[in-house]
Each structure stands twice: as structure tokens, then as C-alpha cells.
Amino acid sequence: MPKTVEEISRETGFSVTTVRLVINGQSEKYRISAATRKVIEDYVALHGYSINHAARSLKLNRSDTIGFVVPDLSNAFFARLMAALEVLCRKRNLLLLTVASHEDPVLENRAVANLLSRGVDGLVIAPCQATVLPQLIKGRSRSSIVMIDRDYNSGLFPTVVSDNFQGGLTMSRRMLRQTASEPFAFLCGHAESPSIQDRIRGFAAAYGEAGIAGAEAMVLLEAEDSIDAGRRMMQSLIENARHAPRAFMCSSLLVLEGALQQIKSQVGSIDSRILIGTFDDHTMLDLLPNPVLSIRQNEKILAQKIVERLVEQPAAKNLDISSAVVATELVCRNLDAL
Amino acid sequence: MPKTVEEISRETGFSVTTVRLVINGQSEKYRISAATRKVIEDYVALHGYSINHAARSLKLNRSDTIGFVVPDLSNAFFARLMAALEVLCRKRNLLLLTVASHEDPVLENRAVANLLSRGVDGLVIAPCQATVLPQLIKGRSRSSIVMIDRDYNSGLFPTVVSDNFQGGLTMSRRMLRQTASEPFAFLCGHAESPSIQDRIRGFAAAYGEAGIAGAEAMVLLEAEDSIDAGRRMMQSLIENARHAPRAFMCSSLLVLEGALQQIKSQVGSIDSRILIGTFDDHTMLDLLPNPVLSIRQNEKILAQKIVERLVEQPAAKNLDISSAVVATELVCRNLDAL
């Protein structure tokens, strides 16, 4: 099974140009004779032809490829976003290359450098660090770069994020309505992240609206976003109150899991009347008997905004539209159980 | 920030060969003068150097890249497997390029063709079809190819799968022990897949051991693996028995979700004493109050076996070791609740 155009040209006796024109479907345009075309098409149908993208990239300085660097694909949000991005890329004949950074800045930088030197036409980064590859990318204008999910480095690159403030506000409002304005805690992992900060601001704003003082005291913070962090925060909550909370809110599914595990192990069981709020929706929340509020990010719109910025960036240097904030949706489960 | 060796050579005044020798650490070997080396090294340290992988690939016919084609990254198992694979690839200085096929054979073939023509050094495929790219890959021995998860096309390529028969057997045995040998149904999505067939055989074997006849009648089948399929199967189960089952087993998390949703909507609520068995473990199963058995696949070992086959395949044509079956683990939750 031959691959190169040159091989096909040798075997069929035509020049590489002729072969190439036929393969690229430009035989009409250049009025290649039907006979010639048939010979070449038959040959290709029989033996196949596989373009060498490395050579093509080298020549065209373009790879028809988009790099996607993401902290963690086992985070369902990123997995869904990847799926949405891929659909849009495919429409534009781009291959989406996804690489995980495992929340490690070193790996993240290596992945970015790697993808860039492989000539990706664009780069989508969900950074796991504030100091993102500053010198790495400088001048690398050949590729358009879009930052997502966490709005570090504002100003350097176009950014696409969900409206975390509004999400925190909406969910907190609804929680307060359900609890009849009884205050509840907000358990936050990865607290220094700008997205989390925005969620906390939304939380505080809802408290302000309701005329409840001391929202700050109801926010628990942990540096990492993990099950263990969730456990620790719930533990201190239970120890302070001497019983499991009647309602609480979490910054992520991981924190929620830790919190629930902690209740189970410290109190014995999870009262199904506890009101739960959490960021990031997941179908498995269906499994819980409790009333659950969650904030779902809109991956489709996010992907759309990202791709817009990926392709429009070289053309429109319009900084006004360079960053996007996408609305989220409040999802309610089992609220009638209350 | 310059990129090409040629630029550095121009700026420093040395020839491209000299620059390249220094950059590639061969200055000792070719006895480049220390002064020359220092100049070049300092220049690179200051301005950086980004190799052009396209040109390198073209020349070396090698890309230091492994392609990974996977049906669906929002399936947590694949996400974890990807993470495990990436760790091993990184150790060997390989970049793992992950592409999703969305369970679509056409997209799968396109992804494979794409990755191959981009010169990946290896290809890991979790096929979503039996007729995998037969002619596409033929003769494409430049890349080693490993099939995983579903053992179609046995014999053509090395295969790495979990021991689904043993998994089905182990879980079914334990289920029967918990139910005191009272039969329970097995709800299967994507039933024609070899992995599912193996799980069903394990289920039947457990029934055989226990001397229970009619295991076949307890197996429900659906073509697709989805929440809806799960709902349909649970619906027919409930309609036949006139009540929700006291125990049941599912072939995947999606089917489980559908089944539970159906119980909730048809019966009103989910009795927390229902014994649940499911394939594929997920931390969110912690959220369920019910007793839950699940089968966890060992992604670390799977990844290890895959990489072994990826790199050893060219060397050892040893067909005996070319396919691997990896043990699974039974995970128990809340069994004391019974």
C-alpha cells in the first residue's frame, strides 16, 4: 500500500502535479483528461493514499490541528467541553489534540511547548497556574491562543469563562429561599482560583441581598480541590455545630463527595432532607435522594466562543470582544422532598 | 524569540551544523570549542529554541507521539485510562494525543487515518465497531497498533482487555450470596459487544454454580449503552414483576442511571435496601445510600500492558504474549445496610 504522491506518479506514469490535482479534486479546474483521472482514481481506490501531514505542515506552516491542554479529563466538565470543542473543530476540518496536564504547571508548560513546536494552529488552555508560560508563547503569534475556565493573566490572551459570580449568586439565592433565609456554609476547594473567588463573591452578594450579615464566616477555604479537602471542611463544620448541617454548598463535585463521606463516617448516615448545593452538574447527582441544586456550565456555548476566538483572533484584533463570559444554568433535583 | 536553528546560526555567526551540535548536546563528541559552545548556549538560554517537529518527523520518520482513539471521554473509565497512559508515555518522552470518536465508526476511521498520516509512532484504539479500519492499517507497520477494551478483530492486532468473564462471575456470585440465592436480573446495554458478552457468560456461570436454572431469562438486552436503554429495561422489569426489584445488576453506569431514574419515576422512590450491582466503578457511587457492588477495572495495569505492546511489538513478534487480559476488582459499599 503506497502512500506518497511520488510513488503513485511513478506507478501510474503521470507527474506528481497531475496526480496531486486529481487527488485534491481539482481535475475539473485544470481540465485533466477524464482518462487520466480515471487511471489515477482507480489506482488510489485500489491502493489508497495517505497524505504525509508532517511534510504538508512543514511546507504550509499550518497543521490543521488545535491543541487542547486541560488539567484533568476525569473532571466531567472538561470531558464534555472537549466533546463540544471537537464537534466544532471537525466542522472546520481541524483535528483536536487533547493533552492532560494533571494540574501540574511543569507538565502544562511542557505540553504547551510541545504542541506549539508541533505547529498546532491554535491552542486552548485551561491553565492550572497563574504564571502561564509567559515567555513560551511570546511572539508565537503563529498560533492563536485562548485561555479558558480560569481567568488568570487577564489581558494577555482572549479568555472564555463561565459566569461564576452569577452562578454563585443564583444558587445561593435559591438555597436561602429553600432554607427560609437560614444561613448555610460554602465549602470551597482550590480557593485561590479566580473562578472560585467569583463564586464566593456571588455567595456573599446573595447574603447581602437577604440582609444576612457575616457571609464571610460561612465560607470555608482549602487550597486544593479534592475529596480530602471536602472531608476536612465538613469535619470542622460538624465539630463546630455539634451536628450535621441542614444545608450546605460546595464549590465542586469533589468537595461535595468528601463532604458527604465525612457526614456518613462522622454522623453515621446522611439525612435525605439535607439541602445540597454544588457547582458542576453531573448526571450521577440523580442518584442522591436529597434535594440538590447544581450549577451547570454551558459547554456548547463555551466551545463556540472558544472557536470564535481561535479563528477570529488573527483577523479582528478587537479587544472588546476578545473575552467572553458565558451564562450558567441552575439545575434542581428533588426539591419537592422538602 | 527565534525558533529555527538557522536563525540562531545567523544571529550568533556560527554555522547551522555547529549550532545544532551544541543544541543536541553533541559538542563533546565533535570537539566544539568551549567558547563557541558558551556563546550558543547563552543565546539559547536567553532567547529559547523551539524545535520544528514537523521537519523532524519528516526527516526521521518518527514523531515521538502516540495516538489514542477512544469512544467517549465522559466515560470515567476511559478518562482514567488516558491519565494512566499519559504517565507511561511521558516516561518514554512520548506525547499522547487523544481523539474522541463519539462511538461513531466513521469518525473513528477518520481519526485513525488522520493520526496515522500524522506519523504517530503508535496507536491505541478502543474500537466502537467490529469492522475496524481493516485496509486502513494494513501494511502500516510503521506504527504499532493495540486494540483495547473490546476484543473485536481478535488476531489482527494485540489486544488488551479486562477480564470481563471473571468480573461478571465474581460480582454475580457475591450478589447471589447477598440475596440468599434469590435470582436477580442483569440489565445489559451495548449487548453485542464482546466485553458485554463475557460479562453475561460470567453471570450465567455464577447461576450455574448456584444450581439456579434459567439465567438466560434474567438477562435483559439493549443494543445501545445509554440512560434510555436502562430506563426501558427497568420498565419491563417492573411491569413484569409488578414492583421494583429487590436486587439487580447493570452492565454500565449509564444503564444503572437509567434504571434508577425509571424506578424513581415509576415507583416513586428508590428503596435504599435495593441491592445494586454495576460494572465500572465511580466515586459518585459513594453518594448512594444503597448497598452497591461494582467492578473496577485496573487502569494502571491496563496502561502498562498497552505500552508494553506498543513498544515491544516491533521487536518481539511473540504472538503468545500479544494479548493481555487484566484482572478486575470487586468494590463493596454499604453492604452492612442489609
Added chain:
DNA sequence: CTGTTAGCGCGTTCAC
């Protein structure tokens, strides 16, 4: 309508 040719940037071999 078809053929020839000049690089893209890299690694290698061979001259000086």
C-alpha cells in the same frame, strides 16, 4: 492539459 522545480527545517554525511 501535463511536467519541472524550489524550498519548508531538520538530521546526517562528508569535506575542509
Added chain:
DNA sequence: GTGAACGCGCTAACAG
């Protein structure tokens, strides 16, 4: 110690 030259497979401009 250093430099020059070739070719990987492809595209595009130009020559018939």
C-alpha cells in the same frame, strides 16, 4: 572544530 550539501514528501509557481 566547522561548514556545505543532500533529501524526507509536500505545495505552488511556472514552464511547456
